Amino acid sequence: MSGLAFEGVSHRYGSLLAVDSVELAVRPGETVCLLGPSGCGKSTLLRLAAGLEELQTGRIEIGGRAVAAAGARSRVPPEERSVGLVFQDYALFPHLTVLENIRYGLPGGRSGGKDRARRALAELGMSDLAERYPHALSGGQQQRVALLRALVPRPRVMLLDEPFSTLDEHLRHEVRMETMNLLAGSGAVTVLVTHDAEEAMLLGDRIVVMQAGRIVQDASPGEVYARPSNLFTARLFGPLNLFEGTVRGGLVETPLGPVEAVGFADSSRVSVAVRADGIELVSTASVPTDCARVRVRSVRRLGAWTLVLMTPGDVTREALGAGEALRETVLEARVPGGAELIAGDVYAVRTRPEKAFVFAAGSG
């Protein structure tokens, strides 16, 4: 393994277990996105890899060599690890110009690395900013400078800690694409920390989902989206409709109709999650009368999508199963088009099987 590897890494801050027995290996040229909410330990992993945090348990390798191992008397200091780190707040040196910031990691004293730094700036069309100070840059410019500063020394490992979180929406997309291009050319191991699932899908060759310090799923973006390992992971990719139910004959009845429960024994209790974009509404005339029905409460156009809020309604008592309480449940659907839907009307509802997930009850 010549990239970056964490072996049995755990880390505590006082009594808080921030990282719990993490095993993770990243190949050179591969981009892995660590995805999870704030406080799940993903930033701590980056700091451990960079050597900014002292390793407590386990072992970290870069390029096949241990840079830190618990119990070892010494470890490789951050400046000798060939690691580039882009900080969430960018951490540009406020007393140095843009050019001096980018040159900082290059050898050669006062004038060393000037040409390389200038070329890098020119490639991003920022040559005219070379003599500015960080406070005179916009947020997007600061982000680009921070990225260049970390990339220019050609590190073997690039670590990015929520690098786009302080940018506004339209700028974020532009800078993301630019960052992707720069990173793709570098051939480095890349680990990017984010709490934004869409960003992880866009940038990651692999997504590693973290929850409370543990890795709960490590798979390709398509796999994580299509087959989330638990409710927590499923929830990261957008709104869900949640139900509790009991498996009967390989099926779970829900207010949105029956959902297949593969691999669950009869009469086991399960949680069912249906993505908002996994719901189809059709006219009641075109389907059998025993199909699940909903009453649409509101219809809101969101451009390509339409947000539909509805309550389970006009369904048979038997199909409702859980009883009276569910009548008040508000369900959420995102449907393409949807111009024909009318608030107040009753529709038949179907669940797309690839967007409905069944988990053991209480599994997260």
Place this chain on the structure above:
Amino acid sequence: MTVFAAAARRAAWPSIDGWTAAALAVAALVAVPLASIAYRALDPSDDTLSHLAATVLPVYVSNTLWLMLGVGLGTVVIGSSTAWLVTMYRFPGRRILSWALLLPLAVPSYVLAFVVTDQLEYAGPVQAALRELFGWASARDYRFPEIRSLGGAIVVLSLVLYPYVYLLARAAFTEQCFCLFEASRTLGRGPLPSFLRVALPMARPGIAVGVALALMETLNEFGTVEFFAVPTLTAGIFDVWLNMDSPAGASQLAVALVAFTLVLLAVERRARHRGRVHATTTRVRGLPEYPLARGAALAALLWCALPVLLGFVLPAAVLAGYAIEFHDAALGHEYLAFAGNSLRLAAAAAVVTTALGLVLAYGVRLSRHPGMRAMAEAATVGYAVPGAVLAVGLLYPLGALDNSVDAVARELFGISTGLLLSGTIAGLVLGYSARFMSLSYRTLDAGLERVTPSIEGASRTLGAGPGATLRRIHSPLIRPSLLVAALLVFVDTMKELPLTLLMRPFDFETLATFVYQLASDELLEECALGALTIVAAGVLPVAVISRTIARSRPGHHPG
């Protein structure tokens, strides 16, 4: 495994490395005299303490407590209010006042005490004018507050010590992000509530450091309390030492005094730790400088001018008057030679102490070991130990060191090195360093705390080691703190009295020793020129450094 093996051959990071070792050595410099004092205080053959406890100790302690309370309140109110006004608002005289408010730092408290007493005593101009005005014939006809009292000492000390709070509060206000203050304004709070609830709490680390410094100076204070006959612990130490001839008893009182300081340090450290705030943005904006309406501007001007008038202009004017009137007597003494001695000593002490303080503060930051910080804290109590006691604490270890070096040199080379440190300039500078390490360390530590961990991490991951990071990142970013540290040490060395009296080479006179000897013999007129020179020497760096601080805000274009 070559990377790992190479690292293993080098010193481990971040356990014991060169920086940690250097910081430990600096800490030892201060810890050794304290250990020496503690060792002597524990001498079981002396029962002075039980005798003291039964007689004067309660008086010493209560006077010390009241003095600390009064000076603490006085310095916070004067220091932080003036710092806020000159940082945030535009009013006539603001630019001058922003550095003039530092001027009282140049006036030794005993000089202000002599001048104030001179002006307010029965034969002085104030009482004479009052008698003239109201036709009183003698002291029986009216009541005049006695300046030579606890209250008088509080006023005098507050007036010369508030610049510590002012300096650090102003640095904190200048470096905090005003967007937070403005956020508070837009959330419906007026300027004053915004100041009290947002700006002041954020500046708390700086203000707490300033008050801690002022109170340590108060605990150390000897000249004023002696002259005003307010028996504090420090005055007690001199009394027990010189009049009761009991070094062990004095050391015991010194230990009690150190205990006071430790409490002070612990309280302050806790407050600082809780209020630990890093700048949340690297984008620094210009200061707003709100204009004030006419009435408010006048009030601000008066409020900021009053401490300068009483703490600096009054003593400087009175001394200048005497210096001109009695110039023959003043010039009769060799004050030029004494002034040269004082300047050279203070400059040497400032450079050495700032450099050592930086090593200590950076070593502590690098090691991140809680034990290191605790030890550095312990090492900085030298500032709270009265100069005289610290001098004696150093005299014994230095003497022992000189003797052993001399013995080794004789043994190996057949030559005598004589006294290298005891009673020499080098030993005196070492004494100043031990005494003022706290000023340098705490100022630099507060400065380092404002460099965010991610800035430091960025430098390390870009290939700069700890030394290169200190040189290329920390030093430029904390330049204001470095200058403040050097200034504080310089001015305090100029004023420092007891330590100089005891550790100076034989027949070596500084302005401070000369002025104190004459003034305590009620010869203020004859030493006025010398006192004025101490004050003037303190003024120059104050002016220079105040300008540099204003110019070197992070993000400000150099030049």
